[in-house]
Each structure stands twice: as structure tokens, then as C-alpha cells.
Amino acid sequence: MTTALLTHADCLGHVTPDGHPERVARLEHILHALEALELKRVTAPMAADDDLLRIHPESYVRDIRAAHPADGFAQIDGDTFLSPGSVDAAYRAAGAVVRAVDLVLSGEASNAFCAIRPPGHHAETETAMGFCLFGNAALAAKHALDHHGLKHVAVVDFDVHHGNGTQDLLWDEARALVITSQQMPLWPGSGRPEETGVYDTVLNIPLAPGSGGAEMRAAYETKAFPRLRAFRPELIIISAGFDAHQDDPLANLNWATDDFAWITAELCRIADEVCDGRIVSTLEGGYDLNALAQATRAHVEELIKAAR
Numbered sequence: 001m002t003t004a005l006l007t008h009a010d011c012l013g014h015v016t017p018d019g020h021p022e023r024v025a026r027l028e029h030i031l032h033a034l035e036a037l038e039l040k041r042v043t044a045p046m047a048a049d050d051d052l053l054r055i056h057p058e059s060y061v062r063d064i065r066a067a068h069p070a071d072g073f074a075q076i077d078g079d080t081f082l083s084p085g086s087v088d089a090a091y092r093a094a095g096a097v098v099r100a101v102d103l104v105l106s107g108e109a110s111n112a113f114c115a116i117r118p119p120g121h122h123a124e125t126e127t128a129m130g131f132c133l134f135g136n137a138a139l140a141a142k143h144a145l146d147h148h149g150l151k152h153v154a155v156v157d158f159d160v161h162h163g164n165g166t167q168d169l170l171w172d173e174a175r176a177l178v179i180t181s182q183q184m185p186l187w188p189g190s191g192r193p194e195e196t197g198v199y200d201t202v203l204n205i206p207l208a209p210g211s212g213g214a215e216m217r218a219a220y221e222t223k224a225f226p227r228l229r230a231f232r233p234e235l236i237i238i239s240a241g242f243d244a245h246q247d248d249p250l251a252n253l254n255w256a257t258d259d260f261a262w263i264t265a266e267l268c269r270i271a272d273e274v275c276d277g278r279i280v281s282t283l284e285g286g287y288d289l290n291a292l293a294q295a296t297r298a299h300v301e302e303l304i305k306a307a308r
């Protein structure tokens with residue numbers, strides 16, 4: 001069995017202003033780092049509007065389409081921009097996770113990684129923010145639940161920032177467990193342990209600035225993994241952000257590349273126990289190009305090992 005890699009050249013067509021951390025070179029570095037790996041390479045389709053309507057209202061999708069500029073940039077908030085290629089990129093990103101869920105649930109792939117941008121975990125029901133337009137990870141969850149009829153799915157978000165969008169989109173979804181760890185305090189400011197969702201299916205794990213891999217591993221072993229095993233998801237979706245890396249310029253956690261391998265291997269082990277190894281992982285943040293490439297490669301190598 002294989003690990004699928006889903007991506008599309010359109011995701012390189014989402015351009016941001018000079019100096020913006022969420023830039024085209026991120027994906028270029030990742031694709032280069034994954035070049036030599038044995039992967040089932042899949043061209044990401046565009047999401048259908050019906051897919052997006054599982055998580056966003058029609059008016060929001062229409063507004064995003066209308067906001068895209070003919071040239072230059074359109075600015076949505078302090079740090080979220082659209083270029084002429086951004087809407088296509090966002091539709092490919094959303095389409096990638098939908099197709100990845102289809103591949104893994106049909107058994108055509110054991111697990112999958114979506115090398116996409118723009119990222120998704122900050123996009124709320126009606127608010128694009130934090131470089132994110134559509135809620136990719138939440139869409140993967142809803143697609144698995146509503147289209148494939150799964151009864152339980154889990155999202156694990158180890159990006160250094162709070163997955164506020166995923167939390168918002170799945171806040172009242174009893175069939176989805178959302179586990180998100182984040183540096184706190186840090187933008188966007190949400191993600192306190194008291195935020196638990198309508199059905200107590202949201203688990204927020206704050207991590208102290210300056211803390212490293214040992215603290216992260218202890219938090220996941222004592223809080224995240226027991227909840228994940230008890231929920232018995234039929235699919236695990238990973239919001240794979242690599243900005244908790246010690247070299248990342250946007251935050252102050254000190255994870256090493258090996259910590260990303262560790263958390264991936266542990267999630268693969270739990271997936272083996274509870275759901276035949278089914279994992280769909282999607283790229284979120286990570287802004288030091290070399291650290292991002294190395295950590296992503298370590299993440300995907302663990303997915304490949306687990307798929308054997």
C-alpha cells in the first residue's frame with residue numbers, strides 16, 4: 001500500500017506581497033524535499049462548490065470569488081491577501097483534501113499528504129483570516145462524515161497557532177473530535193482549555209513559549225492520545241503545520257525535526273489501532289524554508305513507513 005501525495009501547480013499561483021511569510025517558495029521547497037520519495041502522486045482536482053458549502057455559507061464562497069483581483073493584490077485582513085491565482089489555488093487546496101479522503105477511504109491509498117496552499121485552519125465559517133481562505137481540514141472531516149457516512153472522525157492540529165477556524169467550523173459537530181495544540185499566548189489568542197465545543201468534542205492544549213519537544217510529547221501522551229483512542233475515529237485528519245520548529249520566525253516553540261517525526265509516528269500507530277491506519281494530512285504553516293522542508297519530509301517519511 002502507498003502514501004498519496006496530492007498537489008497542483010495552481011497552488012504555486014497564489015502569490016503574496018514581497019516579505020509575506022506565506023509565500024510560493026514554501027511549497028517549492030516542500031515539493032523539492034519530497035521529490036525522491038516513493039509516493040502515489042495525484043493531481044488535486046478543484047473542489048466543487050457543493051464541497052465548500054459543507055463548511056461555508058454560499059455568500060462567503062461568493063464573496064471570496066468576487067474579491068479576487070484581476071492583477072496586483074486584494075487584501076482581506078491585516079495579513080491575508082488574494083492574487084489573481086488565489087481562488088484557483090484555494091479550490092485546489094480544498095479539492096485535494098476531498099480527493100485525499102476519497103482515496104484513503106476507498107483503500108486506493110493507506111494515507112495521504114496534501115501539499116497545498118493557501119492553508120486552511122484559521123478560516124472560520126464566514127471569516128477568512130491568517131493566510132487562510134477555506135477550512136480544508138474541517139472540510140475533510142465533513143466530507144468523510146456527510147458524503148462517506150463515517151460516524152466518527154478526528155482532526156489533530158499540531159500547527160503552532162490555534163486552529164480557530166477548524167474549531168469554529170466543527171464547534172457543534174458531535175461526530176468530530178478536534179484536538180489542537182498551540183503556543184499560548186500567541187496570535188490569534190483563542191485556544192484555551194475552557195473552549196470545549198457544544199458536545200465536548202474540542203480539546204485545546206496550550207504550550208508555553210520556549211517549551212520544546214519534551215513538553216509537547218508529554219502533553220500529547222497525557223492529554224491528546226488518550227482522548228483520540230477513546231473517541232475511536234474511523235479517520236484521522238492532521239493539520240500539519242511546521243511552525244513549532246525551533247527555527248521558525250513566527251513563534252517561539254522549540255520542536256526539532258525529530259519531534260515532527262515522533263508525533264507523526266505516534267498518530268500512525270493510533271490510526272493502526274483504531275482505523276486501519278487511515279490518515280489524511282494537510283499542510284498548514286511553517287515559515288523557515290529549510291526547517292519546513294526537513295520537517296515536512298520527516299512527516300511524510302513516517303506516513304510512508306506506516307503505509308508499508
Ligand SMILES: [Zn+2]
Nearest residue numbers: 159161243285
Ligand atoms: Zn501556524
